[in-house]
Amino acid sequence: MAEDGRKKKKKSRRNRRGRSTSADALDDEEQPLAIHNGEAEFSNSATFNADNAPVVMAADSNNASDDDDDPEDSQQPVLTLVQDGMDDEDAIPAPIEEPGGDGLDDTPAFTEEGLAVATAIDASAEDEYIYAAIEYDPDSKPPLHKNRRFRVYTCMAFMVVIAVVVVVVVYTTKSAKGTETTEVEVLVNGPPSGTPTSAPTTNREASGIREQVEAGILQRGANFSTIPETDPRYLALDWILHYDQLQLDSDDKNLYQRYVLALLAFALDSLAWLGCGEHRKFGNVTENFVTEDCQVKNIATEQFESHKVWLSSTEECEWYGVICSSDEVVRGVELMGNGLIGEIPPEISQLRFLQYLALNGNCLFGTIPPEFGMMPNLLSLELHGNGLSGELPSEMYDASKLQLFNVAMQYGFSNVCYKSNGAYVNTLFQGGGLTARNFNPGLWGNVLDENVTKWKSMKGLHLFDNSFTGTIGEGIGDLKYLVFLRAHNNVFQGYLPYGLEKLKKLREVYLYKNELYDSIIPTIGDMEDLEDLRLHENEMYGAIPDSLYNLRKLKKLWLQDTVFCDREEPYECTTESDYGFEGTISKEIGNLKKLQMLLINNNPLGGTLPTEIGLCENLAILHIHKTNLKGPAPREMCGLRDKKLNNEADMGVVYADCRPNNRTQDPFFACDCCTDCCDHTTKVCIADD
Numbered sequence: 001m002a003e004d005g006r007k008k009k010k011k012s013r014r015n016r017r018g019r020s021t022s023a024d025a026l027d028d029e030e031q032p033l034a035i036h037n038g039e040a041e042f043s044n045s046a047t048f049n050a051d052n053a054p055v056v057m058a059a060d061s062n063n064a065s066d067d068d069d070d071p072e073d074s075q076q077p078v079l080t081l082v083q084d085g086m087d088d089e090d091a092i093p094a095p096i097e098e099p100g101g102d103g104l105d106d107t108p109a110f111t112e113e114g115l116a117v118a119t120a121i122d123a124s125a126e127d128e129y130i131y132a133a134i135e136y137d138p139d140s141k142p143p144l145h146k147n148r149r150f151r152v153y154t155c156m157a158f159m160v161v162i163a164v165v166v167v168v169v170v171y172t173t174k175s176a177k178g179t180e181t182t183e184v185e186v187l188v189n190g191p192p193s194g195t196p197t198s199a200p201t202t203n204r205e206a207s208g209i210r211e212q213v214e215a216g217i218l219q220r221g222a223n224f225s226t227i228p229e230t231d232p233r234y235l236a237l238d239w240i241l242h243y244d245q246l247q248l249d250s251d252d253k254n255l256y257q258r259y260v261l262a263l264l265a266f267a268l269d270s271l272a273w274l275g276c277g278e279h280r281k282f283g284n285v286t287e288n289f290v291t292e293d294c295q296v297k298n299i300a301t302e303q304f305e306s307h308k309v310w311l312s313s314t315e316e317c318e319w320y321g322v323i324c325s326s327d328e329v330v331r332g333v334e335l336m337g338n339g340l341i342g343e344i345p346p347e348i349s350q351l352r353f354l355q356y357l358a359l360n361g362n363c364l365f366g367t368i369p370p371e372f373g374m375m376p377n378l379l380s381l382e383l384h385g386n387g388l389s390g391e392l393p394s395e396m397y398d399a400s401k402l403q404l405f406n407v408a409m410q411y412g413f414s415n416v417c418y419k420s421n422g423a424y425v426n427t428l429f430q431g432g433g434l435t436a437r438n439f440n441p442g443l444w445g446n447v448l449d450e451n452v453t454k455w456k457s458m459k460g461l462h463l464f465d466n467s468f469t470g471t472i473g474e475g476i477g478d479l480k481y482l483v484f485l486r487a488h489n490n491v492f493q494g495y496l497p498y499g500l501e502k503l504k505k506l507r508e509v510y511l512y513k514n515e516l517y518d519s520i521i522p523t524i525g526d527m528e529d530l531e532d533l534r535l536h537e538n539e540m541y542g543a544i545p546d547s548l549y550n551l552r553k554l555k556k557l558w559l560q561d562t563v564f565c566d567r568e569e570p571y572e573c574t575t576e577s578d579y580g581f582e583g584t585i586s587k588e589i590g591n592l593k594k595l596q597m598l599l600i601n602n603n604p605l606g607g608t609l610p611t612e613i614g615l616c617e618n619l620a621i622l623h624i625h626k627t628n629l630k631g632p633a634p635r636e637m638c639g640l641r642d643k644k645l646n647n648e649a650d651m652g653v654v655y656a657d658c659r660p661n662n663r664t665q666d667p668f669f670a671c672d673c674c675t676d677c678c679d680h681t682t683k684v685c686i687a688d689d
Contacts, residue, residue, distance in 0.1 A: 387427030
């Protein structure tokens, strides 16, 4: 029985071996094993030949050592690796390892030629060994993510995307700062309002501009958290943040000056300016345009000049009236007679390099900001011809570099301007008359006291037509560069200071229509450059000092209409010919060869007119009426009529008491060359009839 069983096992092995060694016996539907790395691997590996082509291999997982004593098995059948599509003779044995030899190892047996030996498989274990058959496709490609070319292209595409994103971000940032706005307001409900519409949603509020302006420009403790949105300071900030097409950064060197100028435009109602203030956008649905150019007529040249509109997208140095140095720093603002309306904002003092400010001839009201004294480079301040009021701030003396200070013509000066909302202001009234019709008294304070000595560089001091009081201090003599002193029509009291004699460069002294008394200083002749002396309509008296005739450059001498004031209530001043300058006219008057105007009427001057008057060949106006001068008129005086005095062109005027005295008597001053005559007793002149 045992023998029969052994024979059956041998027969079974032969059958399996025959099926394995025959390439032609392979089932046409059997899939070849995949080959990897050019080596035949068992269990779960595909096999490749030396040319890396797939081959088919069958192997027994059981060792054949159990039948080593069988003589029929001494010659092991050889399993040949057959490459699909090749003849048997071309088959290349797959490299294999030598068997372990212990008879228990699962490693398949090999022949001496390196061929795998087919071994019998136990039927009971047959289900445990299932070979993985993997189909090999010669046209197959590795996965896309393992493709080297794909990875290179992917990296390149990723870099291009990053570059595009960077370009878009940079372009968007620049566009937010510098792109010109082309949108316009559509005029639907009448003319546009001067107040900007609600600001667009941006992150400009977080840019630091607000904090910079608040800390560096706003004055008197102001901050934007408490300032109403209608305040010019807030409107200027809103414009800088949202409407200014330059879109400055918080660290821009021109931020401060551009904000201050924008504030000036909003505070002084630029929409109502006569020239270059209309900054609103105009247009309709088919036309988009912004007016940025303007034409202004130059009064001096009578020619129209091109400028840029305020609050336009252009540089502030191109705006009308703004004067800048080569480094684009604002050095001057000149807006004379341009219809400016409102109060001067103190923040203008933050134009730290401003040297010249001219806002004269407008409709400004309120007070002069004391912050002007903080402007270290201010050389010229011209605010005359407005409706300013209040006491002149003492801080103004701290502007030690001032050379021209003109705040004249605030009292009694009428100038009418129309606001952009249609309302009008009149500088004749305090506050422009917007709230009440109280007459504007102008500026007041003791402006010429000893503090005036701080203005060491002053050349032109123009204070007339205000309500300044006090005396003229002796310290005025320290203003050695002073050329023009015009302080008439105020309430200055006292006497002329002797310090005037030290002002060698002084050309004009206008102190008339004040409450000055006493005589002319006897050393006035030391003011060798004096050309124009006007002391009329004061309470002055005494003789004309002889040194006055040494003023060889003198062209105009006005001493007429001296007044007499009754100090008792009611306080009243009258003009009387019996009170005032007295004495006689010196023959030294012939030294005044440049004299053009001599007005000494309404004074008790007596004697005769010296013949040396004929040496004053430039004399064109002579008023000697209502005096005690007696005639006849010297022939030398009448000889001037063929020159400038009473010539055929009617350029000259000679007034004298040449009318019959008291209507019936001989003229007090007989003159046949005078143009107008008065009655010495009745004080009636031909011009009065």
